[in-house]
Amino acid sequence: SAVISQKPSRDICQRGTSLTIQCQVDSQVTMMFWYRQQPGQSLTLIATANQGSEATYESGFVIDKFPISRPNLTFSTLTVSNMSPEDSSIYLCSVVAGTEAFFGQGTRLTVV
Amino acid sequence: DAKTTQPTSMDCAEGRAANLPCNHSTISGNEYVYWYRQIHSQGPQYIIHGLKNNETNEMASLIITEDRKSSTLILPHATLRDTAVYYCIVGNAGNMLTFGGGTRLMVKP
Numbered sequence: 001s002a003v004i005s006q007k008p009s010r011d012i013c014q015r016g017t018s019l020t021i022q023c024q025v026d027s028q029v030t031m032m033f034w035y036r037q038q039p040g041q042s043l044t045l046i047a048t049a050n051q052g053s054e055a056t057y058e059s060g061f062v063i064d065k066f067p068i069s070r071p072n073l074t075f076s077t078l079t080v081s082n083m084s085p086e087d088s089s090i091y092l093c094s095v096v097a098g099t100e101a102f103f104g105q106g107t108r109l110t111v112v
Numbered sequence: 113d114a115k116t117t118q119p120t121s122m123d124c125a126e127g128r129a130a131n132l133p134c135n136h137s138t139i140s141g142n143e144y145v146y147w148y149r150q151i152h153s154q155g156p157q158y159i160i161h162g163l164k165n166n167e168t169n170e171m172a173s174l175i176i177t178e179d180r181k182s183s184t185l186i187l188p189h190a191t192l193r194d195t196a197v198y199y200c201i202v203g204n205a206g207n208m209l210t211f212g213g214g215t216r217l218m219v220k221p
Contacts, residue, residue, distance in 0.1 A: 045208055045210065048208060092156075094208075096206050
């Protein structure tokens, strides 16, 4: 299994600012993913965070808006840039260990 | 697009078995069936997964049809704490998961 710690757990931010979310895993993992869950919706994959290379983004998500870092096999950050109220969501980090995916508790972001 | 179809919502009486169906008619040979649940305001929690054989663990049982086109998650004795959104997902082992809408299970006293 894998234990994931996400910070912050929640934040309220002003529009136009940026927030960096941290994801720390208790073991080395190859694959890390970032998801967004908008209010009342299911999870949507933002990007795959690759160690040693640029992240791979899903359709509808771009690096300028959601820059991602993956400096090592236990840590990643997601930045939500130039925020607007439409970015209010829960952002979740996920890792794969073996055949299972594990999730952090998420970061609840409210943009005002 | 998600590869699974689930009922939007279901009710279950406390103490009874909750049987959650899932259709995945386009599943390919190397894809697993995964079940996760999400209790309000928390991250998704792994429940169980299987390839073609039925599986059981301390949380639930997973019944996969012989043609693998559908499956059922069984919570043998549902409690109020099992109220959650249950996601059935098909995907390759060790890869990212594509979530559908899930089933909102309400366990009632």
